[in-house]
Amino acid sequence: MTDTRWDVAPGDRPAIPASEQRASSGFLVYTIGLLLAAILTVTSFWVANTSAIWAPGVPAGLAVLAIAQMGVHLVFFLHITTGPDSTHNVLALAFGVLIVFLVLAGSLVIMANLNENMMAHGEMMNLQMQR
Amino acid sequence: MNVAVEMDDVRQGELLNVSEAGPAPKRIIAGFGFWIFLLSDIVMFSALFASYAVLAKASAGGPTGAQLFNLRTAAMETAFLLLSSYSCGLMSLAINSRQHIGVYFGAVVTFLLGAAFLNLELREFHDMIAMGAAPQRSAFLSAFFTLVGCHGLHVAVGLVWLVLMMIQLSIRGFHGVVVRRLHCFSLFWHALDIIWVLIFTIVYLMGVLP
């Protein structure tokens, strides 16, 4: 089989054979991730439906909870770490997040700005009347 | 003469510095490549999110989000997808341990939960269209169906992919390329759950706020 022979590059530290890995450590990671995500989800639903929080702050609170839950997914399920193998993934993710931010924020700002500069309906009626 | 020199045999456990270590193992390269694809997919979703955000209030006198969205359904869909992400994670652990039974069990649970999610979503779409809230009714509804529908399409494709991967696993066993493809699938599935977190927050939860 060629694949196992070539899967280790020169200088690569040989990976711990799967049989020697403690299965429990992986299980714990996923379970903690699930619990955290579940807590954040339930909290989001509660925030949206409660009157206990100052109303203008609710969207901000929901956004924070969503971002926190995305972080939980990234770390616990997608294994984004600061290890050397993960560096490229982190950099690509950072660039992706930058693009997403620019597209979203830019589009919202521009569309809001364009909307504000739209002529009001009343003005159009006046123009017609003036003929 | 040749510019190349022969690489000496590397003693086990000795790490060369990055410029001498040679190409990375395939599992890392495949994961990184798929990660870049996922990021491009996320950029596409961000354009759909931006459109939804701009058009969320443009209901053209028709049904609004607050009238249409059923938070109980959204909560169940969220639970299904989150649990399917969890079962996908357990499936990844079984793959690492090369246990056939564990992998098939994890895959079946993931598939059933994903299918349940799709079922709820399709029912929701059907009910909305039946009561007149079709994609053509208003810009808000067009944006809603495009964004949520696109996510649902990704879930459906993921389910088909999962079935194909189980077929391939049964034929070829834990061949290197099969393991790498399963790793890519789990990345895909977890990313879909991340997108769903944003959907249920921005579309459903913020949609029903007064």
Added chain:
Amino acid sequence: MMYVNLFWVWRHPEVYILVLPAFGIYSEVSATLSSKPLFGYRSMVGATLVICVLSYTVWLHHFFTMGASAGVNAFFGITSMIIGVPTGVKVFNWLFTMYGGRVRFTVPVLWTIGFMVTFVFGGLTGVLLALPAVDWQVHNSVFLIAHFHHVIIPGVLFGAIAGYNYWFPKAFGFKLDERWGVASFWCWFIGFHLAFMPLYVTGLMGMTRRLQHYDVLAWQPWLLVAEAGAVIILAGIICQVAQLVVSIRHREQLRDTTGDPWNGRTLEWATASPPPAWNFAVLPRVDELDAFWAKKQRVLAKQDLPGGRHKYDPIEVPKNSPTGFVTAFFAVITGFALIWHIWWMAGVGLLGAAVMWLAFMFRAEDEVEISAEQVGQFDRTHSVEVSL
């Protein structure tokens, strides 16, 4: 407007995606054919990274006139001007690479110099257009057409042609005919300027883009000059076709026997032309930029000895597949069908692509192993190219 906004969010970074690879080609060509290392390698990389980020912050300059307020327009106007800076850094680097070098005026270098002379002026008109007040006057006039052709043609097209001439011998084993190459360059260079410079004038005179006909007499002399330019460009294209035909006919005289027709600096020139599927018999050891050049200098100075290859290992390469090509074919069918709402055709396209992916997914082998004997035999029969 949301569609326009999203379109340009994509389309502006896209033009940088078009031009950055061409910039890379210019870096390679200018360094190799001046027999000098690339000037300011780190600033070149830094400028590329800056362009990568800044290119996502300028897109509104494509719709300054569509109703945004002065503040928003000003922001994007400023970012559009800033993005000229890293590009300027790169142009200076190429200039300083060639300065003091032994420049060989071969066809790739002609295209590179043509690029440097033309692109700078095109970029300057871009800075003009970055001012919203100016853009309001000339938006959607042929002034704009002249500007973006003035950057894309020297940037992307000249770079593609320079790269085509430069790497053709490596890919196919024989060089392209030099005289037809020079002829095609001059036709393109002169033709381009004749075709597009008049458009700046007519644009300022009020000529809009996408006209089916025009009836302003004052434009006619300029447009006749532009037409002459277009004809000369056509002659340039014919010269390129002739270049290819003549080169194929004379390929034995033009044969690249050393694998290194340009006295190259980089490692691709240390292989046979065309290279084998596995490129290098043994992974080269790279300690510096321009590794091939460094090795050649050491050998010439007798500080290094040419070594014979004695031990070869089998090499694993990916197995060829038509999947990419076939998928692209079905993607064209699907895209076309979706535009015109031909649903059955869209289904056919998707189905065809899916069948191809299934075949690819379930193929029995993903890699091919090239035996050590085959690698060794190729190395021995091509000892001139793979050694100095």
